[in-house]
Amino acid sequence: MKKDKINIEKRMLITHAPHIWKGFSISKIMYIVVIALLFPAAASIYFFGYYSIILIAVSVAAAVLTEFIIKKLRHKRFVMDGSAVITGLLFALILPPRLPIWMAVIGAVFSIAIVKEAFGGLGYNIFNPALAGRAFLSVCFPGDMTTWVLPTYFNTDAVTGASPLGESFTYQFDKIDMYKNLLFGNTAGSLGETSALLIIIGGIILLTFRIIDWRIPVFYLGTVALGSFLLGEDIIFQLLAGGLMIGAFFMATDYATSPVTGNGRIIFGAGVGILTILFRNFGPMPEGVCFSILIMNAFTPLIDKYIKPRPFGYQGKKKNA
Amino acid sequence: MGILIKKKSKFRGLHLPENKITEKKSIETLPIPENIILPLIQNIGAPCDFIIEKGDEVKTGQKIADSKSYVSSPIHSSISGKVKKISKILNPASGMLMDAATIASDGEDQWVETDKVFDINLSQDYNKLRAIIDSLEKDEILSKIREAGIVGLGGAAFPTHVKLNPPPEKRIDTVILNGCECEPFITSDHRVLLEYGKQILIGLYIIVSVLKPENIYIAIEDNKADAIAHISDLIYDMAFDDMFQIVSLPSMYPMGAEKTLIKTVLDRTVPMGGLPMDVGVVVNNVTTAKAIYDAVIEDKPLISKVITVTGEYENPKNFLVRTGTSISHLIELCGLKKEKINKVIVGGPMMGNILVNTDFPVIKGVNCILACDSRIPEEQNCINCGSCVRICPMGLVPLAYVRNVKGGKSEGLSDYYIENCIECGSCAYICPANIPIVGYIKTGKAMLAEKKKAK
Numbered sequence: 001m002k003k004d005k006i007n008i009e010k011r012m013l014i015t016h017a018p019h020i021w022k023g024f025s026i027s028k029i030m031y032i033v034v035i036a037l038l039f040p041a042a043a044s045i046y047f048f049g050y051y052s053i054i055l056i057a058v059s060v061a062a063a064v065l066t067e068f069i070i071k072k073l074r075h076k077r078f079v080m081d082g083s084a085v086i087t088g089l090l091f092a093l094i095l096p097p098r099l100p101i102w103m104a105v106i107g108a109v110f111s112i113a114i115v116k117e118a119f120g121g122l123g124y125n126i127f128n129p130a131l132a133g134r135a136f137l138s139v140c141f142p143g144d145m146t147t148w149v150l151p152t153y154f155n156t157d158a159v160t161g162a163s164p165l166g167e168s169f170t171y172q173f174d175k176i177d178m179y180k181n182l183l184f185g186n187t188a189g190s191l192g193e194t195s196a197l198l199i200i201i202g203g204i205i206l207l208t209f210r211i212i213d214w215r216i217p218v219f220y221l222g223t224v225a226l227g228s229f230l231l232g233e234d235i236i237f238q239l240l241a242g243g244l245m246i247g248a249f250f251m252a253t254d255y256a257t258s259p260v261t262g263n264g265r266i267i268f269g270a271g272v273g274i275l276t277i278l279f280r281n282f283g284p285m286p287e288g289v290c291f292s293i294l295i296m297n298a299f300t301p302l303i304d305k306y307i308k309p310r311p312f313g314y315q316g317k318k319k320n321a
Numbered sequence: 322m323g324i325l326i327k328k329k330s331k332f333r334g335l336h337l338p339e340n341k342i343t344e345k346k347s348i349e350t351l352p353i354p355e356n357i358i359l360p361l362i363q364n365i366g367a368p369c370d371f372i373i374e375k376g377d378e379v380k381t382g383q384k385i386a387d388s389k390s391y392v393s394s395p396i397h398s399s400i401s402g403k404v405k406k407i408s409k410i411l412n413p414a415s416g417m418l419m420d421a422a423t424i425a426s427d428g429e430d431q432w433v434e435t436d437k438v439f440d441i442n443l444s445q446d447y448n449k450l451r452a453i454i455d456s457l458e459k460d461e462i463l464s465k466i467r468e469a470g471i472v473g474l475g476g477a478a479f480p481t482h483v484k485l486n487p488p489p490e491k492r493i494d495t496v497i498l499n500g501c502e503c504e505p506f507i508t509s510d511h512r513v514l515l516e517y518g519k520q521i522l523i524g525l526y527i528i529v530s531v532l533k534p535e536n537i538y539i540a541i542e543d544n545k546a547d548a549i550a551h552i553s554d555l556i557y558d559m560a561f562d563d564m565f566q567i568v569s570l571p572s573m574y575p576m577g578a579e580k581t582l583i584k585t586v587l588d589r590t591v592p593m594g595g596l597p598m599d600v601g602v603v604v605n606n607v608t609t610a611k612a613i614y615d616a617v618i619e620d621k622p623l624i625s626k627v628i629t630v631t632g633e634y635e636n637p638k639n640f641l642v643r644t645g646t647s648i649s650h651l652i653e654l655c656g657l658k659k660e661k662i663n664k665v666i667v668g669g670p671m672m673g674n675i676l677v678n679t680d681f682p683v684i685k686g687v688n689c690i691l692a693c694d695s696r697i698p699e700e701q702n703c704i705n706c707g708s709c710v711r712i713c714p715m716g717l718v719p720l721a722y723v724r725n726v727k728g729g730k731s732e733g734l735s736d737y738y739i740e741n742c743i744e745c746g747s748c749a750y751i752c753p754a755n756i757p758i759v760g761y762i763k764t765g766k767a768m769l770a771e772k773k774k775a776k
Binding site: 012013014015016017018019020021022024025026028029079081120121122123124213255256257258259260261262265308309310311312313314315 | 332337338505580584590591592593594595663664665666668670671672673674675676677691693695696697698701702703704705706707710711713714715716717718720737738741744746749750751752753754755757759760763
């Protein structure tokens with residue numbers, strides 16, 4: 001009949017509603033995070049020179065290549081969704097500035113191969129790959145992983161110096177000057193963790209695009225501030241020093257390893273904060289951000305199991321209806 | 322009473338691109354079709370049985386199917402002619418086969434005898450009309466509504482006479498007329514508000530005379546400012562201004578869902594698993610109110626429907642069509658824009674069902690026929706971003722359903738209150754991993770139903 005005119009039956013797609021999408025894909029999210037990470041990355045190059053570029057490039061390349069090889073080995077499709085780039089970049093940014101390249105490669109491969117892909121890949125990993133890779137390296141190479149240098153800018157001679165949270169760290173100048181150095185990043189520390197300001201700029205980018213939930217950084221930083229106050233510490237120093245900022249904005253907010261509900265995220269953020277305070281004050285190591293987040297990562301499935309949002313019209317548990 | 326303006330929605334919703342390309346196009350009345358197909362399942366509740374046979378002569382408005390069940394609604398022939406065959410067609414909502422009668426038109430459009438008792442011209446005396454409605458008994462109105470085959474025309478197609486007759490222990494103090502039409506593309510309710518405003522208000526008056534509520538609201542989203550202004554003028558003209566209150570609502574998806582609408586207008590929360598009547602409210606769609614007017618005052622059963630034919634057409638339009646008109650006929654009339662159309666959707670883009678075969682007819686619940694060139698987005702791993710949790714208007718955890726359905730664990734589904742899901746599709750719309758979450762939820766609900774059956 002008139003069907004040949006329309007003739008659409010043969011090409012019909014059959015899908016569930018809805019038939020429109022927002023189109024905010026995973027790779028878009030990932031590349032916005034990459035852009036946000038370029039701010040602390042730029043700081044690392046500025047403060048620690050060209051070697052930072054090499055470390056970052058090698059880590060990213062190792063991470064992406066590892067993911068590619070593993071996907072091929074498992075006969076799965078490799079998608080350049082940017083998640084491996086983030087892992088490599090984040091991983092590099094929390095390494096000591098003069099770590100040997102081959103160690104960085106080992107760490108990046110471990111992050112992707114063992115921590116991410118062995119658990120099923122994107123979305124299935126239990127621990128934050130970058131942090132777990134760093135934890136792995138600090139167990140394997142404790143010496144190299146705690147060798148800090150003062151900012152070298154673009155000079156090649158590195159002078160070792162204590163990171164702000166280290167025991168031997170002292171400040172010669174007045175407090176305001178120290179806060180300024182910590183804020184801008186003119187201090188010893190991991191590649192990308194030193195400049196609190198640029199990390200916060202990156203974090204604000206993520207918050208404006210609603211990629212990260214404000215609850216995690218706010219409750220994490222808030223708990224650390226409160227704990228420092230109760231223990232009589234210098235609150236501003238505790239907030240700006242070490243890996244706290246990069247941890248709060250970029251590590252603790254990792255989707256796969258943090259809870260999905262608002263209240264769950266509050267508990268998660270506060271939990272990481274409490275652990276960080278404990279590790280910083282009572283632990284054998286000067287820094288505790290990495291292990292606090294990893295430990296709370298392990299609690300994430302439990303939090304998601306018990307912390308659920310209240311459904312619309314919820315009136316308490318029904319009696320065996 | 323002026324217009325009550327609500328600026329904020331009381332639920333987590335979406336701002337969707339509206340694409341209401343047909344909102345300025347007046348309703349066109351379609352000529353009587355040569356053939357109509359009338360499926361048996363056109364309402365929620367018990368399906369009907371045919372009371373005609375192959376070869377029977379039928380007249381326009383003649384009842385052709387009915388059921389003895391209370392929660393059911395009869396079906397009427399929308400043309401006069403001969404029953405050509407009774408065959409099976411695919412129900413796009415359930416994917417099951419159902420019986421349908423094909424009726425060939427004799428081109429006469431001869432109506433059945435109606436017992437029209439009121440000779441009233443709508444442009445005349447509203448007070449007289451109100452007096453007549455006041456004189457009608459509640460049961461008389463309800464039986465007229467039932468006999469006219471009226472169902473909720475917002476999409477759910479629940480028999481209206483059941484909705485208007487809540488059990489006596491449920492006191493109804495508020496009636497909301499729902500003119501939200503929150504789905505993108507659809508403009509049929511909008512046009513009905515603009516062109517059948519008087520009938521809607523009389524229809525609402527009939528609903529009110531049945532339920533006798535204290536508060537009566539007409540809820541319209543603020544993207545339909547012309548409809549708000551028009552209805553507001555009519556309310557004054559027809560002296561309903563001491564009774565009906567217009568509420569202007571923010572344009573947000575899914576505002577037109579009963580639970581979110583009641584929450585935003587009244588700040589009442591329908592309990593989980595409950596109905597609007599549990600909080601003393603009855604919600605009716607504007608087009609249903611028009612159909613009630615037709616049934617009670619004009620004595621016409623529900624045999625025609627205003628629908629929007631929109632999307633990738635040369636001439637997207639709003640039509641007044643007889644039920645049973647073939648959808649492919651409507652598509653042809655509007656002219657597809659390009660070769661590449663691979664989806665025809667019955668309903669809106671957020672909740673509509675796919676048509677496999679465009680020979681399907683317009684049934685009572687259809688309000689839009691959307692054609693689009695779409696794709697199947699590649700489903701990726703859930704990355705636990707929590708967007709679906711943040712957006713869910715029902716406060717649920719959609720990603721948990723995906724996880725549990727994939728793992729085949731039906732116990733996990735009721736732990737997360739899957740039955741509270743209204744399948745609005747917000748979660749799947751926002752999902753960055755392109756997971757068809759609503760599909761998983763429907764599967765999950767079916768899994769639970771199966772398990773219940775097995776017990």
